[in-house]
Amino acid sequence: MKLSFHGAAREVTGSCHRLEFLDANKKSHAILLDCGMFQGEHMCGDKNMTPFGFDASAIEAVFISHPHADHTGRLPKLVKEGFTGPIYMVEPCAGLAKLVLEDAHHIMQEESEKCGSSVLYEMEDLTSTFEQVKTVSYHEHIELASGITVVFHEAGHVLGSSYISVDAEGKRVVFSGDIGNDDVPILPDTEPISHADVVICESTYGHREHEGANTRGDKLREAIQDIIKQRGVLMIPAFSIERTQELLYEINKLLLEELHTKLPIFLDSPMAIKATALYRHFKNFLKFDESILKDPDKDFFSFPNLRETLSVAESKSINDAVPPKIIIAGSGMMSGGRIMHHLIRYLPDKNNRLLIIGYQAQGTIGRRLYEGAKKVRIFGEDVEVHAQVSAIGAFSAHADMNKLTRWLKPEDGKIPQKIFLVHGDPEAKEVFATHLRHTLQTEVVVPEYQSIHEW
Ligand SMILES: [Zn+2]
Numbered sequence: 001m002k003l004s005f006h007g008a009a010r011e012v013t014g015s016c017h018r019l020e021f022l023d024a025n026k027k028s029h030a031i032l033l034d035c036g037m038f039q040g041e042h043m044c045g046d047k048n049m050t051p052f053g054f055d056a057s058a059i060e061a062v063f064i065s066h067p068h069a070d071h072t073g074r075l076p077k078l079v080k081e082g083f084t085g086p087i088y089m090v091e092p093c094a095g096l097a098k099l100v101l102e103d104a105h106h107i108m109q110e111e112s113e114k115c116g117s118s119v120l121y122e123m124e125d126l127t128s129t130f131e132q133v134k135t136v137s138y139h140e141h142i143e144l145a146s147g148i149t150v151v152f153h154e155a156g157h158v159l160g161s162s163y164i165s166v167d168a169e170g171k172r173v174v175f176s177g178d179i180g181n182d183d184v185p186i187l188p189d190t191e192p193i194s195h196a197d198v199v200i201c202e203s204t205y206g207h208r209e210h211e212g213a214n215t216r217g218d219k220l221r222e223a224i225q226d227i228i229k230q231r232g233v234l235m236i237p238a239f240s241i242e243r244t245q246e247l248l249y250e251i252n253k254l255l256l257e258e259l260h261t262k263l264p265i266f267l268d269s270p271m272a273i274k275a276t277a278l279y280r281h282f283k284n285f286l287k288f289d290e291s292i293l294k295d296p297d298k299d300f301f302s303f304p305n306l307r308e309t310l311s312v313a314e315s316k317s318i319n320d321a322v323p324p325k326i327i328i329a330g331s332g333m334m335s336g337g338r339i340m341h342h343l344i345r346y347l348p349d350k351n352n353r354l355l356i357i358g359y360q361a362q363g364t365i366g367r368r369l370y371e372g373a374k375k376v377r378i379f380g381e382d383v384e385v386h387a388q389v390s391a392i393g394a395f396s397a398h399a400d401m402n403k404l405t406r407w408l409k410p411e412d413g414k415i416p417q418k419i420f421l422v423h424g425d426p427e428a429k430e431v432f433a434t435h436l437r438h439t440l441q442t443e444v445v446v447p448e449y450q451s452i453h454e455w
Contacts, residue, residue: 001169002454003200006053007036008423009449013070014038014047015423017175017200018054021168024147030054031144032062033164033175033200037073037104037120048074048120053450057082063150064089065177066161067096067241069104076101076121076129084132088142090152091135092160092282096241096275101126103240103271138162156180156190157397158242159279159286163191171197174416178202178423179399179407183213185246186279188287190399193410197417198455201408202398203424206432210400211393219392220247221254223355226388227324228261232351234325235387237339237366239332239358240272243395245279245301247328247357249288252303266307266318268329268338273308276301319345323352332358334366344378352387357395401432405439418455419444 001021007014015036022028038047056078064087065071075087089097105126108119136142142150152162157180166173174196180187227234238244248267255261267273279286280301309315315338318327331337343365346352360366365376374385399407408419419436421429421444433444447453
């Protein structure tokens with residue numbers, strides 16, 4: 001078997017791995033596990049434009065772990081370069097992936113207008129790409145050729161996320177995709193691995209431990225109680241997929257069951273509103289408390305106080321609502337989107353709060369606020385920060401060191417012979433690699449970009 005890495009090797013984005021093996025008749029096959037985009041400060045950076053390092057037309061099938069752009073964003077490029085085979089993913093993943101790739105196209109176009117860079121794909125390329133998508137079920141056996149089977153398993157990272165197992169040449173290779181955190185409110189738990197000979201494992205947070213789920217609820221409750229008392233505004237910049245829906249679910253429970261208030265919550269992000277509609281549609285793929293499941297008609301994300309402001313006019317009307325109020329808006333890192341307008345309006349007032357619930361990259365306004373800046377510049381305007389700024393780490397969508405280590409121990413008790421660490425900053429990978437070599441006593445490889453490994 002031959003494995004090569006074409007992204008997310010010694011970095012976090014661009015997940016794309018090529019696996020080559022022989023079937024029972026000694027015929028060779030090549031597949032891709034993910035085909036993601038490199039993301040950084042500029043989405044349309046040169047790295048996405050560089051050749052894949054393999055012949056796209058010779059790939060037989062692609063298997064997609066989950067909808068995030070860093071796992072799907074180079075699919076249209078692959079199709080443009082001659083790939084004609086099926087693109088397998090589970091059903092909810094297909095809907096969300098389309099949203100994600102349309103949004104990425106929109107951002108690339110904006111950047112192209114600003115800096116003259118070329119866009120990676122056009123909307124028509126997306127149409128032809130999605131014509132090749134074949135949706136499958138979890139645990140369905142996809143027989144690629146005699147002796148070769150691929151299966152999707154629940155990863156618990158976002159709606160429709162999977163880890164993927166490939167049985168070929170009498171061995172099982174497991175690809176993690178992104179593995180979810182423990183105790184996520186609405187997602188099923190990550191399935192344990194039954195058996196694996198080789199694992200390609202993400203390591204985003206392989207170097208640290210997350211705070212517990214209880215801390216998350218406590219901090220959220222405290223922030224809401226505060227703005228009720230101060231008649232203020234709670235701003236939560238959120239990522240459209242998964243974290244927004246988890247937040248809505250948790251806030252709903254808090255407001256209705258504990259705080260008994262009809263405080264208005266504005267969901268002010270077109271992308272998050274569309275993603276939430278998909279969450280409603282695919283609610284059978286989610287996990288809810290017993291009490292909620294007993295009521296089959298319950299719409300889990302449409303509680304009475306929720307107002308979805310899709311149009312610009314609706315978004316502007318949020319200003320007229322008398323506080324206290326909660327505003328959930330993108331972008332999650334405060335690098336653009338509707339949250340910017342709310343920051344300008346509400347940051348200068350000490351009665352308001354900003355709650356940061358996700359990773360803030362270097363160079364973003366979110367990072368500056370997270371680090372305690374007293375003044376930020378938004379749309380050419382200096383904005384004084386008097387609102388209270390706090391952060392909750394437990395909303396992370398990724399497993400930490402403990403969860404990944406547990407997941408890497410298969411149920412049959414046999415530790416995988418080889419573990420390749422991908423999808424992590426070099427420092428995180430080195431720390432996690434040393435930890436795994438010590439705890440699991442097995443070979444751990446931190447592969448380089450475009451390196452080839454055979455066994
Ligand atoms: Zn992801």
